[in-house]
Amino acid sequence: MAFTRKDFPEDFIFGAATAAYQIEGSQFGGAGRSHWDTFAKGPHNVIRAEDGATACDHYNRFEEDLDIMKAGNFDAYRFSTSWSRVLPEGKGQINQTGLDFYDRLTDSILERGLKPFLTLYHWDLPAALADLGGWKNPDIHNWFGDFAEIIDQKIGDRMASIATINEPWCVSYLSHMLGHHAPGLRDIRAAARSMHHALKAHGEAITRLRSRGRDNLGIVLNFEYAHPKSNSKDDIKAAAIQDALYNRWFIEAMSKGCYPQEALAGLEPHLPEHWQDDLKTHIHQPLDWLGVNYYTRSLVAHASNDPCWPHLSTSNGPLPQTQMGWEIYPEGLEYFLSTLKENYIGELPIYVTENGMAWDDTLKNGHCDDALRKEFIHKHLEAQKESLRKGVNLKGFFYWSLLDNFEWAFGYEKRFGMVHVDFETQKRTPKDSFYMLQNMLER
Numbered sequence: 001m002a003f004t005r006k007d008f009p010e011d012f013i014f015g016a017a018t019a020a021y022q023i024e025g026s027q028f029g030g031a032g033r034s035h036w037d038t039f040a041k042g043p044h045n046v047i048r049a050e051d052g053a054t055a056c057d058h059y060n061r062f063e064e065d066l067d068i069m070k071a072g073n074f075d076a077y078r079f080s081t082s083w084s085r086v087l088p089e090g091k092g093q094i095n096q097t098g099l100d101f102y103d104r105l106t107d108s109i110l111e112r113g114l115k116p117f118l119t120l121y122h123w124d125l126p127a128a129l130a131d132l133g134g135w136k137n138p139d140i141h142n143w144f145g146d147f148a149e150i151i152d153q154k155i156g157d158r159m160a161s162i163a164t165i166n167e168p169w170c171v172s173y174l175s176h177m178l179g180h181h182a183p184g185l186r187d188i189r190a191a192a193r194s195m196h197h198a199l200k201a202h203g204e205a206i207t208r209l210r211s212r213g214r215d216n217l218g219i220v221l222n223f224e225y226a227h228p229k230s231n232s233k234d235d236i237k238a239a240a241i242q243d244a245l246y247n248r249w250f251i252e253a254m255s256k257g258c259y260p261q262e263a264l265a266g267l268e269p270h271l272p273e274h275w276q277d278d279l280k281t282h283i284h285q286p287l288d289w290l291g292v293n294y295y296t297r298s299l300v301a302h303a304s305n306d307p308c309w310p311h312l313s314t315s316n317g318p319l320p321q322t323q324m325g326w327e328i329y330p331e332g333l334e335y336f337l338s339t340l341k342e343n344y345i346g347e348l349p350i351y352v353t354e355n356g357m358a359w360d361d362t363l364k365n366g367h368c369d370d371a372l373r374k375e376f377i378h379k380h381l382e383a384q385k386e387s388l389r390k391g392v393n394l395k396g397f398f399y400w401s402l403l404d405n406f407e408w409a410f411g412y413e414k415r416f417g418m419v420h421v422d423f424e425t426q427k428r429t430p431k432d433s434f435y436m437l438q439n440m441l442e443r
């Protein structure tokens with residue numbers, strides 16, 4: 001059965017999300033190089049060495065893209081600001097053209113009656129800062145704080161909400177321990193430091209924007225259900241470690257001022273000196289809201305042959321999967337929404353800031369029938385309705401993503417959009433899932 005707005009609370013916000021590097025085109029408007037531009041040039045980091053130089057050419061086509069948002073009857077648009085566009089060297093000289101772009105973008109969002117949900121950092125670290133060690137550098141919280149203030153001075157007063165960082169787990173562990181994203185390291189010391197510094201930078205930005213009078217500040221965390229592969233004691237323990245590293249590290253530090261023991265067991269020797277002090281001075285402080293990104297679950301097994309901590313391996317479960325190979329598991333979303341409420345944040349407003357699926361979508365006679373995506377969205381909306389019924393203070397849902405775009409290490413192959421993009425011609429074609437939401441959201 002199709003949902004309508006009436007199935008959700010009156011003030012529930014429906015939106016779609018994007019990120020600067022994935023859509024704008026990093027070669028336009030005097031932007032500096034980000035570490036994704038340079039990472040993509042490295043051997044086998046990104047499929048076919050594709051990069052975000054042009055992406056969806058959103059820098060030049062944002063009016064058209066926002067018209068699509070408006071036509072879809074959405075309430076809000078989640079976007080991010082590119083650090084390397086605004087500060088080509090990461091600090092110092094501002095690229096005024098870049099800053100003005102976000103000013104025009106903000107006006108255009110508001111003109112269409114959409115609420116702007118800003119994310120300050122969605123992964124485009126300036127390459128110049130990456131050369132200084134990037135997220136490993138103990139000064140990065142100050143660099144990020146400066147960037148946050150520059151953005152806030154220009155557009156902060158017009159934002160419905162501001163998130164500091166998108167998915168610190170990806171910024172740190174995925175990129176510095178598992179090596180999948182820029183800078184592509186596999187180094188436990190780099191991982192521990194970046195996991196800590198990302199939180200410290202978040203705290204620094206919160207403190208600075210708070211002192212500028214903002215009261216709509218949050219962060220966007222990603223969660224992945226960690227299910228033991230078997231009932232063996234070892235697999236259960238491995239899943240608990242994975243859960244601590246992925247799902248608990250960030251929220252526990254912010255809401256309780258400590259790191260989970262299962263994760264500290266391996267990471268503590270690699271944390272920077274005085275990390276406990278940073279928890280008190282920077283990290284453990286109130287938020288105004290929390291963003292939850294959720295896609296899938298993984299099965300976790302103890303890896304007895306792996307000599308390196310955390311001695312575990314992850315794999316996909318047996319249920320139907322998306323084009324990413326990610327198992328479709330909406331129960332996980334419901335689980336996290338309830339767990340966050342019960343264990344960490346109580347009544348604090350939550351938004352599902354990302355949820356969506358990739359499929360090998362093709363156009364037939366100018367039309368894209370993405371029935372699986374419609375079903376995916378429906379199931380995840382059902383999970384959200386159930387969470388609301390259980391009393392979770394859930395305030396909105398953003399589909400990832402508005403457009404097919406540059407999917408990081410997967411290049412342009414994985415299509416998450418509810419709007420198809422032909423990357424040769426830059427033609428946008430709304431898919432059936434877009435029309436489903438458009439009908440659902442009509443007032």
Ligand code: FCB
Binds near residue numbers: 354
């Ligand atoms: C999330 C990212 C987003 C996109 C989706 C598929 O981890 O925040 O940029 O890549 O996954």
